[in-house]
Amino acid sequence: MNISLTFHAHQPNRLIPYDFFKIGEHAFYEDDELNGRMLSEVAERCYLPANRLMKQLIELSDGKFKFALAISGVILEQAKYHRPDLITSFQELAETGCVEFLAMPYYASLASLYSTGEFAEQVEEHMDLIEELFGQRPTVLWNTGMLYSNAIAAQAYDMGFEGIMADGSSRMMKNLHPNELQCAPLIAKTKTIVRNRHLSNDLANRRVDPSWSEYPLSPYTYADWLGQQQGQVVNISMDYETLGERQPDTTGVFEFWRSMIMATLFAGNNFMTPTECVRSFDSTGTLDVPSPVSCSTFGTTTHWNGNVMQQEALKKIYDLENSVKDSEDRDMIHVWRKLQSADHFHYMEKSNGFTPYPSPFDAYIYYMNALADLQVRVKREAEIIHNAHKVTLA
Amino acid sequence: MRRIKVLKLGWEFPPLINGGLGVACMGISRALAQKVDLSVIVPKAKPGATYEGFGLIGINNLEHREMETLEEGYTYESFSVVGKAPVNLDPYACEEGTPGNIVFTREGKLLFSKVHKADLDLFTSKEDLYAGDLARKVIEFSKICAVMARSYDFDLVHAHDWMTYLAGVEVKKATGKPLVVHLHASQFDRAGADARGWIYDIEKYGMEQADAVIPVSKYTGTVAAGHYGIDPAKIFPVHNGADPVHVFHTKKKFPEKLVLFLGRLTAQKGPEFFLQIAAKVLEQTDNVRFVMAGTGEKLRQLIETGAFHGVGDKFHFTGFLNKQKVNELLSMTDVYCMPSVSEPFGLSALEAAQFNIPAVISKQSGVAEVMKGALKADFWDVNMMAKHIVDLITDEELYKQVAEQSAQDIKNSNWETAADKMLRVYHHVLGW
Structure with a gap:
């Protein structure tokens, strides 16, 4: 059986408690100290040991083990400032030639839903960074939270991608087989790689759930399941943080993965990267997804834009697009883009337990105050440009 | 005797x-x-x-x-x-x-x-x-x-x-x-x-x-x-x-005018009306920000209502503020708004007046009887309230008049x- 494995790595930029009195002060919005500390902790528990394990597996298998990484620009930027060793560690993986880096919106944003132009620019920015750091230019797109629709697939085609990843919820897949490549309606050249939701979630969630009928899962059992799959290629993907962060070392997660990968290889299965998949197989069906889906629990986007606070925040940040870009101030554009990260809106979800803020209401208030500050900054810069223009004319 | x-x-x-x-x-x-x-x-x-x-x-x-x-x-x-x-x-x-x-x-x-x-x-x-x-x-x-x-x-x-x-x-x-x-x-x-x-x-x-x-x-x-x-x-x-307060002025960090609501966020104080007033004002000018200072049982509901009205970027919540922070806020405020549904007196409007801030207040308040200069409307008349605020932030002459009359009004309130x-x-x- 062919197996394609993809990990996604990202860390949020948490904001400081940006109160009303800071509006107009143009302070740094992010809690740099906290973000640096969190990155460092996750690097120690997850990214560094996971990278070491992956590199070992590649070496042990003589390059037969391959996988793909979708790393956000946000985390790479954090790593540049706080943990340069983390970038080195990813570069060592890249040098094995067995790791494919996927394209993402640099800021892990929802731009694909709110501004197609902005989406394209963020993906370009991300590809430039990947090329600069890892010496390869991505050919397959992984959108934030695996956001996918007919329109997004069409845009991926316009941007020249050979493939795009999507999460295979049964609602979306209907009677299509999850282990086959698909295409969006009227799009032939950009293939849609569908994540095998069930097998992926076995590892991402259920492996550590004592109420699961298969608990405790043996790595050999799982390797058997992979080998028994039908179709072109089985796509397993999940957050890289599964290894060591969501599932701590004490759950035996690293040992599980080592044994599972080795057993899968030993049974004669074949690992492929996403680009190898789209180049090896034709699409077998047409996947019709008129409204956006994601890899969230319900496959929808409501955890980002389901309540009025989220909707208001999203509307107001994208309302700023033209005036921010007109400024041609690179730093300000960067600040505006960082405020687009999907995490900010997810923190405003009422049932979200993973949040650095006391409540979703606080998340909204701090965000809107920071946004108001950015509005003021945009206004001030526009006035300066306007006045300078008047002087020139005179 | x-x-x-x-x-x-x-x-x-x-x-x-x-x-x-x-x-x-x-x-x-x-x-x-x-x-x-x-x-x-x-x-x-x-x-x-x-x-x-x-x-x-x-x-x-x-x-x-x-x-x-x-x-x-x-x-x-x-x-x-x-x-x-x-x-x-x-x-x-x-x-x-x-x-x-x-x-x-x-x-x-x-x-x-x-x-x-x-x-x-x-x-x-x-x-x-x-x-x-x-x-x-x-x-x-x-x-x-x-x-x-x-x-x-x-x-x-x-x-x-x-x-x-x-x-x-x-x-x-x-x-x-x-x-x-x-x-x-x-x-x-x-x-x-x-x-x-x-x-x-x-x-x-x-x-x-x-x-x-x-x-x-x-x-x-x-x-x-x-x-x-x-x-x-x-x-x-x-x-x-009203006890005399130490009055000072602070320069706002943003260019827009600032309209302040100060009080417990309960039905009595009319915070929902303030939100509606803000939405009306923002339809006419975007050169203004609103701040709701205080906390109460309605805070969360108000935050969501503000988002629903689409004024989230211009309508700000501070939560509870201590006296020092309240004074800091007063020192940079342009207009004070008190749309109380029923306000026995309303000392805060007098305190704002001490900071030379013109007030737009509800007729259903005691302080309306002593603040001759303040602009008044029924608490439910959000259009009139909004008009008063727009007038104050766009008409400098009116602004001066109201501020001066308020200064007179405070002198008699001791x-x-x-x-x-x-x-x-x-x-x-x-x-x-």
Whole structure:
């Protein structure tokens, strides 16, 4: 059986408690100290040991083990400032030639839903960074939270991608087989790689759930399941943080993965990267997804834009697009883009337990105050440009 | 003519409790002490705190034995009237809770047990005065005051707000001295026109038993007469004063005008109307930001309503602010807005005026009677409120006029004037 494995790595930029009195002060919005500390902790528990394990597996298998990484620009930027060793560690993986880096919106944003132009620019920015750091230019797109629709697939085609990843919820897949490549309606050249939701979630969630009928899962059992799959290629993907962060070392997660990968290889299965998949197989069906889906629990986007606070925040940040870009101030554009990260809106979800803020209401208030500050900054810069223009004319 | 001796019953008192009622009681006491002999009894006073011209007795500082000797042979009379006392009372909640009632028999005279140490402990604990079993605190306060009053020499008793009305009535019955009740805020203001229940009953009973009622405004006087059926002939409105504050100005960090709402986020203060007003103003100009300072049961709902109205980037919430932060906010505010649904007085508008801030206030407020310069509208008339705000932030001439008139208005609003009026009420009641 062919197996394609993809990990996604990202860390949020948490904001400081940006109160009303800071509006107009143009302070740094992010809690740099906290973000640096969190990155460092996750690097120690997850990214560094996971990278070491992956590199070992590649070496042990003589390059037969391959996988793909979708790393956000946000985390790479954090790593540049706080943990340069983390970038080195990813570069060592890249040098094995067995790791494919996927394209993402640099800021892990929802731009694909709110501004197609902005989406394209963020993906370009991300590809430039990947090329600069890892010496390869991505050919397959992984959108934030695996956001996918007919329109997004069409845009991926316009941007020249050979493939795009999507999460295979049964609602979306209907009677299509999850282990086959698909295409969006009227799009032939950009293939849609569908994540095998069930097998992926076995590892991402259920492996550590004592109420699961298969608990405790043996790595050999799982390797058997992979080998028994039908179709072109089985796509397993999940957050890289599964290894060591969501599932701590004490759950035996690293040992599980080592044994599972080795057993899968030993049974004669074949690992492929996403680009190898789209180049090896034709699409077998047409996947019709008129409204956006994601890899969230319900496959929808409501955890980002389901309540009025989220909707208001999203509307107001994208309302700023033209005036921010007109400024041609690179730093300000960067600040505006960082405020687009999907995490900010997810923190405003009422049932979200993973949040650095006391409540979703606080998340909204701090965000809107920071946004108001950015509005003021945009206004001030526009006035300066306007006045300078008047002087020139005179 | 000798000076009148006044026994004052209060609930909050600075520096221990700094609510609006406490601040007002302190202002009144200071000014009155110049004109009468004054003693003040409150549930909690800071041990060792002294005040110029009057004595403050906190029940929390009394000794158990002291109380036992005072209590000998006294029967309580007034409690039979107030029927049921709910155990959990929140004067600011819309509906009174019903769990567990203390039931009093209605047979007239009730002999209460001697004041227990536990009863005194009610007032020595760290618990907030309004928290826990508020009804029991009110009743214990009444019992203790009635007993204490018998050892005092005074001409009349002056009780402030419903928490002390029972005590006032009880003192009147125990000593035969006339009772003046002060109405700072009523259950009508807090919970709306349909408010009924234990607190309402006590307010009505207290005002009926009183020889004079002093509401903090004519507006509140009409509430006492119209809503509680109190004889207008014994209602004597006296406006609150405002203590001078240290005024300073801060430059805003943003270019837009700033419109401020300050207060508890409860229905009474009309925060929803402020949101609607903001949305209306923003339709006409985007050169303005709104800030809602304070906290309360409606905060979260208001945050969502603001988002729903699409004003989230121009309408800001601060949550609770301490006095220093409030003053910082006032020092940069351009327009003060008080759209209260029912505001007995509204001291904050006067405080804003001290910072030279023009105000747009609801007609359903006491302070509207003293702030001649302020722009006014009915609380529900969000269009008119919005128009006033737009006028103020776009018309500099009008802005100056309103600010200047407000400065005049404040000069006449002081506790000295208020104390003189109260003195006249005392004379009227005593027939001197």
